Amino acid sequence: MSADILLPLLKSTFGFDDFRGRQAEVVGRVMAGEHTLAVMPTGAGKSLTYQLPAVALAGCVVVVSPLIALMHDQLRGARAAGIRAASLTSVDADFADTRQAYRDGQLDLLYIAPERATGEGFRALMEARAPALFAIDEAHCVSEWGHDFRPDYRLLRPLLDAFPGVPRLALTATADKHTREDILVQLGIPSKGLVLAGFDRPNIRYRVNPRIGAARQLSAFIAANPGPGIVYCPTRDGTERMADRLAAATGRPVAAYHAGLDAERRAQVQHDFVASEDGIVTATVAFGMGIDKPDVRFVAHAGLPKSIESYYQETGRAGRDGDPAEVLMLWGAEDFARARMRLGELPEARLAGERARLDALAALVETVECRRALLLRHFGEAPPENCGNCDNCLDPPKQVDATVLAQKLLSAIYRTGQTYGAAHIEAVLTGRRDDRIVSRSHDKLSVFGLVEGEEARLIKPLVRTLMAREALAITEHGGLMFGPAGRAVMKGEVPVMIAEPPARRGKRAARGGQ
Ligand code: ADP
Numbered sequence: 001m002s003a004d005i006l007l008p009l010l011k012s013t014f015g016f017d018d019f020r021g022r023q024a025e026v027v028g029r030v031m032a033g034e035h036t037l038a039v040m041p042t043g044a045g046k047s048l049t050y051q052l053p054a055v056a057l058a059g060c061v062v063v064v065s066p067l068i069a070l071m072h073d074q075l076r077g078a079r080a081a082g083i084r085a086a087s088l089t090s091v092d093a094d095f096a097d098t099r100q101a102y103r104d105g106q107l108d109l110l111y112i113a114p115e116r117a118t119g120e121g122f123r124a125l126m127e128a129r130a131p132a133l134f135a136i137d138e139a140h141c142v143s144e145w146g147h148d149f150r151p152d153y154r155l156l157r158p159l160l161d162a163f164p165g166v167p168r169l170a171l172t173a174t175a176d177k178h179t180r181e182d183i184l185v186q187l188g189i190p191s192k193g194l195v196l197a198g199f200d201r202p203n204i205r206y207r208v209n210p211r212i213g214a215a216r217q218l219s220a221f222i223a224a225n226p227g228p229g230i231v232y233c234p235t236r237d238g239t240e241r242m243a244d245r246l247a248a249a250t251g252r253p254v255a256a257y258h259a260g261l262d263a264e265r266r267a268q269v270q271h272d273f274v275a276s277e278d279g280i281v282t283a284t285v286a287f288g289m290g291i292d293k294p295d296v297r298f299v300a301h302a303g304l305p306k307s308i309e310s311y312y313q314e315t316g317r318a319g320r321d322g323d324p325a326e327v328l329m330l331w332g333a334e335d336f337a338r339a340r341m342r343l344g345e346l347p348e349a350r351l352a353g354e355r356a357r358l359d360a361l362a363a364l365v366e367t368v369e370c371r372r373a374l375l376l377r378h379f380g381e382a383p384p385e386n387c388g389n390c391d392n393c394l395d396p397p398k399q400v401d402a403t404v405l406a407q408k409l410l411s412a413i414y415r416t417g418q419t420y421g422a423a424h425i426e427a428v429l430t431g432r433r434d435d436r437i438v439s440r441s442h443d444k445l446s447v448f449g450l451v452e453g454e455e456a457r458l459i460k461p462l463v464r465t466l467m468a469r470e471a472l473a474i475t476e477h478g479g480l481m482f483g484p485a486g487r488a489v490m491k492g493e494v495p496v497m498i499a500e501p502p503a504r505r506g507k508r509a510a511r512g513g514q
């Protein structure tokens, strides 16, 4: 059925003149009672695809959503639009009233957390009165291939199957091809029920740089971006330290946000940010979900994000108003070392997926080609080769062939027993005869002093690249050792091209120290 007949309702309830992107298609399927998986980027307007049916359909739409904070935001929004909406979560006190209202057919929209939706009580409630639609938000949580697997989501299937006549609408912003297929299978949605919306965010300018001095790099980035922005930091402590340093360096209002702060403080930071025209929040990934601030002008990552999916989702918070926005990711070899270490702690079933995810991230930071093209290909699109709005398109990096240097580097690591850190290996290669080198007779090795002049500048970026590619790994004491791809690189079997590092000037730089 065409969703066009709902246009008057779209206008009267939400004030919108038209559907956006592929909303109409999704709403049409829902109204026709067909199972659907809608994969749409953040900001595309996913909630509307069940909120409008909630108004149009006779029964109640049940929305399974894992994030209570997000749920309550949505609830407020829906109520403001005049929708009779309620939620059943651990923080809701009016349980009995809500259940009664549902039974009496007084609700259009009911939000529920997955752990509750899979319980006996909820099943009984659904049996008392069948819903008009099951909407499953953040549907990637059902897949072990997804980046945020939640076992509770697996238990939803029996509930869904108990109501074969009730259509299912699964929604997610972040699902690669593999995850999408898995969601379809797990939730019993036919493959033709997939509605995949475009992922491109043309107004976002992507930049990815090696981390040299995060606070300094970020201050410069912020100075060029006067509007409001978010700086994601890997740790809670990091958000606080970074807030202090950025405030001092930029003179802008900067607040830290992480899950360790009390609820009142978090609400305050969030509230101030939404109202601000130049505010900055340094945050862990806990920040941003459900924040409706369309004019975020920049998003920066002080360290490697968890996955391409998280990167896309987090950067996607910039420029939702369609005006130009900039994003910057800073990364270091140690980010990959840490991430690869964490892989070791994963159950076997998730290892392959997580490793592939990390490799994809490595490709994104390493590429000398268009970042956007790489991102979009990751999400299954076939973008043009150049976007004209990412660092690599705007200022194509000169490439250098580091294949031979990589062989020298790996030989030096091999010959010194795969125990020394990057600084020592660099000293061996460049022939620096310091005490440590002499005492270990590393100046007698054939690789000693093998790298001269300009080439020495490439050693650090090369270590980062080889780390990202898994040719190098980190020992538990912080030394460099071979990764699974190390041997092939040492034998010169795979070419290693790296981006030419920016030219250094002055005496300090010539020493190459950090
Ligand atoms: P998502 O859940 O996909 O990230 P939301 O549902 O939060 O996105 O919607 C993002 C923003 O787009 C909201 O501010 C919403 O009001 C707005 N929006 C949704 N649909 C439309 C539409 N058809 N026309 C204009 N604005 C819309």
Ligand code: ZN
Residues within 6 Å of the ligand: 369, 370, 371, 372, 373, 386, 387, 388, 389, 390, 391, 392, 393, 394
């Ligand atoms: Zn590009």
